[in-house]
Amino acid sequence: MKKVKFAVALGAAFIVLILLQMLLVPKYMLHSQEGALIGEYYDNAGSNDVIFIGDCEVYENFSPITLWEKYGITSYIRGSAQQTIWQSYYLLEETLRYETPKVVVFNVLSMKYDTPESTGSQSRREAYNRMTLDTMRWSSSKWNAIRASMTQEEKEKEALLTYIFPILRYHDRWSRLTREDLTYWFGRDTVSHNGYLMQAGIKPFQAAFQEPPLADYSFGENSWNYLEKMRCLCEKRGVQLVLIKAPSLSPVWWEQWDAQIEEYAKQHNLLYINMLDHQREIGLDWTTDTYDAGLHLNVYGAEKASAWLGKLLADKCHVPDRRDDETLAAAWSEKAARYYEQKRRLENEKN
Amino acid sequence: MSFISYSFLLFAAILLVIYYSIPARGQWLLLLGASYCFYAQSGIENLVFILLTTASTYIAARLIYRAQAACDRKTAKRRSRIWLWLCLGIHFGLLALCKVRFTFQNVLLPMGISFYMFQSMGYVLDVYRGSIHPERNPFKLALFVSYFPQLVQGPISKYQELAPQLLGQRCYNGKQVSFGLQRMLWGYFKKLVIADRIAVAVLALKGPEHTGLAFLVLSCFYAIQIYGDFTGGIDIAIGLSEALGITLPENFVRPFFSKNIAEYWRRWHITLGRWMKEYVFYSVSVSAPMRRLSKSARKKWPKFGKRLPVYAATFATWFCTGIWHGITPNFLLWGMLNGLVIVISEELTPLYQKFHSRFPWKSKPWYGALEMLRMFLLMNLIRIVDLFPNVGECFRRLGTVFTPASVPFLELGLGVVDYGILICGCAVMLCVSILQEKKGSVRQLLWQRAGLRYAVVLGLLLAVLLMGSYGIGYDAGNFIYNQF
Known part of the structure; x- marks a missing residue:
């Protein structure tokens, strides 16, 4: 009887803790939606010919719906806020467990960060780590991504355990819970369109961003290592790796950086496209195609950038047109309907 | 390894499982190994201090005991006193040196040094006074000096009350563990x-x-x-x-x-x-x-x-x-x-x-x-x-205590919620203290009422888990008495 009581108490405690954890973790449904992106992939895995990997410059600058509608390219964006190259590598490693795409498009901006500390303040980095890693499914890739991403403070506070039991990280959120937490306690909505986070606002680009010149433009050893690992992984799995620099005016993409990537691409026979050099061909109008004065594209800019890149992927990488596949066409038609509905809604809100 | 680290909890959990799984005669050796592992986590160099303390305590106690066995009482007293003062001098000198470096050069004190040195010196003084016989086995003495739960901030135990327990054999007792x-x-x-x-x-x-x-x-x-x-x-x-x-x-x-x-x-x-x-x-x-x-x-x-x-x-x-x-x-x-x-x-x-x-x-x-x-x-x-x-x-x-000045409670880094938690927390501490003062052990009182006990334990667990100042975003430091 004593043992039964103990087992019941233990079970009850376990259930309470699980429910509390579900309540306390951030939901990223209404605010900071970037945090929900990584976890949305798993329902869409398995049928993508192109996988985008990178930071906000991929999940805000490319629209898979446009790629589908214009070229029949199936794609997914595995992007997250300030995603570092080591996170990109492990996300790619994880993605290749679910599917083998024809092309992986990697945005090279994150090469500028060589260590977790170099990305900015530790608390900000930690918040970004959480947004990328918390919703990743458990695998050796997630484990390694966490270990590679932890800041000094996280290491000192043994935060590895808090990724396993997020309640230990978010234990004090009970005093800041909002209606969002209660609404999405037991289930989440889909906020992205195959990893694309739509923005419909317009804030024109006004003046060139001034960033002080750097003392040293060489990318760090760690960044090169992960790029090399990414290349080897793609080569091993027979996937074509395409390097891009997405069309964002800030942060500055220095010529010296560009030259290093170009050299690397040439050396390994990779396709590298700096889309900043093709702004006119893409048709970008920085008075209407950005929602934050040139940092990221809005939906109009993203559609233009995707249309341009899609042609290149179809022509140079021979990514097939799948529009004849009825099952895929039906699924993408549903996605497109949701996409346009949100676009309309955002436009209405704007007006 | 701090008591408030996740690694300590893991360490304690693994130790408990192994402790009650191995043959009881090996338990003290496990505790010795665990204590040194625990201590080594604070810095391998700190092991030098505890090893030095253990070795000199062991040798001094043996020498005092041997000196006391001399036939001539006067000689015995003189010799044992020399060994005692030598031992006290070395230990308190070392402790003073560490404290001086800590105060003036900001060099961290070896973890728990004041506690284990006082415990060791208590042992030597007890041997000198003839209250106890010195330990023959240096490893057993090493366990008494380094027993990890009390290593960092006490309590300071006496050899006669702790050693027999450390060296005894224990079986799993659910109530005791609980x-x-x-x-x-x-x-x-x-x-x-x-x-x-x-x-x-x-x-x-x-x-x-x-x-x-x-x-x-x-x-x-x-x-x-x-x-x-x-x-x-x-x-x-x-x-x-x-x-x-x-x-x-x-x-x-x-x-x-x-x-x-x-x-x-x-x-x-x-x-x-x-x-x-x-x-x-x-x-x-x-x-x-x-x-x-x-x-x-x-x-x-x-x-x-x-x-x-x-x-x-x-x-x-x-x-x-x-x-x-x-x-x-x-x-x-x-x-x-x-x-x-x-x-x-x-x-x-x-x-x-x-x-x-x-x-x-x-x-x-x-x-x-x-x-x-x-x-x-x-x-x-x-x-x-x-x-x-x-x-x-x-x-x-x-001197300013009686001058009029307001206390900006909400500008001290704590919010209304924090004060609420503090008031409730202090009230709980006070109630438990009153109960202990009047009725003795609260755990004993709860033992007879399983349902209430589980509810109290779960409530306490949730309070620590949800209201504890730990993890990212908190600057809560180590225990104050760890610095001694």
Whole structure:
């Protein structure tokens, strides 16, 4: 009887803790939606010919719906806020467990960060780590991504355990819970369109961003290592790796950086496209195609950038047109309907 | 490895499982290995200090014992005394050196050095006094010196009460393990929910802009912080040890219920007080110079002369207690203030007795509460000297206590929710203390009511988990007494 009581108490405690954890973790449904992106992939895995990997410059600058509608390219964006190259590598490693795409498009901006500390303040980095890693499914890739991403403070506070039991990280959120937490306690909505986070606002680009010149433009050893690992992984799995620099005016993409990537691409026979050099061909109008004065594209800019890149992927990488596949066409038609509905809604809100 | 780290919890859990799984005769060796692993986590170089202490303690105790066996009593006494003083000199010299480097060069003290050195010296003194036989097996002595739950902040145990338990064989006892874990949980509650939360406000109130009433608030907040911090750490140590089947001596018995300073020091940091009483107070009060002083004083003042050696020994004891905490002037002052209040209280005893015979309020509950409040405030004022290495600054602030100034409670780094948690947390601590004072062990009371027990444990667990000041975003530090 004593043992039964103990087992019941233990079970009850376990259930309470699980429910509390579900309540306390951030939901990223209404605010900071970037945090929900990584976890949305798993329902869409398995049928993508192109996988985008990178930071906000991929999940805000490319629209898979446009790629589908214009070229029949199936794609997914595995992007997250300030995603570092080591996170990109492990996300790619994880993605290749679910599917083998024809092309992986990697945005090279994150090469500028060589260590977790170099990305900015530790608390900000930690918040970004959480947004990328918390919703990743458990695998050796997630484990390694966490270990590679932890800041000094996280290491000192043994935060590895808090990724396993997020309640230990978010234990004090009970005093800041909002209606969002209660609404999405037991289930989440889909906020992205195959990893694309739509923005419909317009804030024109006004003046060139001034960033002080750097003392040293060489990318760090760690960044090169992960790029090399990414290349080897793609080569091993027979996937074509395409390097891009997405069309964002800030942060500055220095010529010296560009030259290093170009050299690397040439050396390994990779396709590298700096889309900043093709702004006119893409048709970008920085008075209407950005929602934050040139940092990221809005939906109009993203559609233009995707249309341009899609042609290149179809022509140079021979990514097939799948529009004849009825099952895929039906699924993408549903996605497109949701996409346009949100676009309309955002436009209405704007007006 | 701090008690408030995840690795410690994992370490303790793994140890408990292995401890009760292996043959009982090997348990002490496991504890020795675990203690050294635990200590090595604080820095491999710190192992040098503990190994040196263990080796010299072992050798000194053996040499003293051998010297005492000499045929000639005088020679035996002389030789054993030489070994004793040599051993005390080496250890206290090393401790003093470490404290000097800590104070003036900011070199961290080897973890728990004050605690394990005092425990070891207590052992050597007991061997010298013939109270115990020295341990033959150096590894068994090593376990007594390094037993990890009490290594970092006590309690300071005596060899005769701890060694037999450490070297004995234990079987799994569900009730004992459960009691131990419950006590650990209670310790985490005090440390993480209360002490580390209020620590933020204490730090803010130390700022030079806070004078007047804020200084009194600081003294009260610091009292709560140090109580939660120190007793919390001790609860974790005693609780873990209890789960391992080893009973450590109590270090606190609800000290804020004390009605006078002597009682307070019988309830607060009991094992250090016991050590000081047995090895400093008694030694000083019966020493030859003190006997001479007493003799000459009695000739001049027959009544006071009798008490003079006791007072001198009291001051000597408090001087040592102050030094033990730190070699800065504030700790010396803190020690002397305690000694002074004890002596004044003793001298005023006849006056109190007259007062109580004239006004028979002593048995009234309200008078008892008043006495406790008086004691709480007095000890807060003495304790606040801890916080200010600059004694002049401390007195300057004290001088402003009666000047009008508001306390900006919401600008101290704590929000309304934090104050709510603190008030509730302190209320829970008070209720538990009252229950313990009136009915004894709360865990024992709950043991008969399984449902209530599970509810209390789950509630406490949730309180620690959800309201604890731990993890990213919190600056809560280590235990205050780890620095000694």
